Amino acid sequence: MRDDLDEILLNETEIQRRLNELAGEIQRDYAGRDLMLVGVLTGSVMFIADLLRRLPMPLRLDYIGVSSYHGATRSTGELIVTKALKLDVRGRDVLVVDDILDTGLTLAKIREMIQKLGPRSLKFAVFLEKDVPHQDNFQADYVGFHIPNKFVVGYGLDYQERYRNLPYVGTLKPSVYESDRPVL
Ligand code: PRP
Numbered sequence: 001m002r003d004d005l006d007e008i009l010l011n012e013t014e015i016q017r018r019l020n021e022l023a024g025e026i027q028r029d030y031a032g033r034d035l036m037l038v039g040v041l042t043g044s045v046m047f048i049a050d051l052l053r054r055l056p057m058p059l060r061l062d063y064i065g066v067s068s069y070h071g072a073t074r075s076t077g078e079l080i081v082t083k084a085l086k087l088d089v090r091g092r093d094v095l096v097v098d099d100i101l102d103t104g105l106t107l108a109k110i111r112e113m114i115q116k117l118g119p120r121s122l123k124f125a126v127f128l129e130k131d132v133p134h135q136d137n138f139q140a141d142y143v144g145f146h147i148p149n150k151f152v153v154g155y156g157l158d159y160q161e162r163y164r165n166l167p168y169v170g171t172l173k174p175s176v177y178e179s180d181r182p183v184l
Pocket of ligand 1 (some may be wrong): 066099106
């Protein structure tokens with residue numbers, strides 16, 4: 001294991017196996033529908049790429065940018081729209097894809113924004129769900145893994161914009177938070 005990691009919570013093999021199951025569920029649920037995937041920037045990139053290659057069906061892909069953390073390890077509660085949708089969601093079956101459901105602020109806000117645009121249906125897929133209460137009791141429709149309330153990196157998730165490229169999920173050693181050394 002890398003010496004800046006404390007533990008690996010989810011390894012590459014178990015992630016890829018779970019992705020097969022999730023993609024199977026999504027494919028069954030959206031068969032014959034007008035699916036539009038909406039990835040939430042930036043953390044969803046790994047998850048949505050792995051999902052996409054497992055969904056051999058007609059679909060559209062767009063991205064939305066809503067940022068809440070601003071580089072720190074805790075949510076500030078503030079939300080900034082950094083990229084608006086490009087495609088029209090009206091009448092579409094929209095599935096929003098994100099890396100992690102934590103406080104739920106991000107997805108509750110996105111739900112509110114997209115709902116106003118008149119989609120035919122609106123559901124949410126998250127790679128990770130943290131074991132904490134979520135904003136407005138937010139519930140995702142598809143969850144990759146439930147994890148304890150720890151700060152995790154990898155598989156799209158960052159610490160100060162680093163570690164997104166790890167193909168697994170882990171926690172960082174406390175020493176990493178204490179130094180500003182670029183590590184990955
Ligand atoms: C992270 C993550 C989720 C959100 C989850 O995004 O990617 O979108 O926070 O937290 P919440 O449930 O408490 O709202 P972030 O704003 O850090 O942007 P990023 O995807 O660019 O890392």
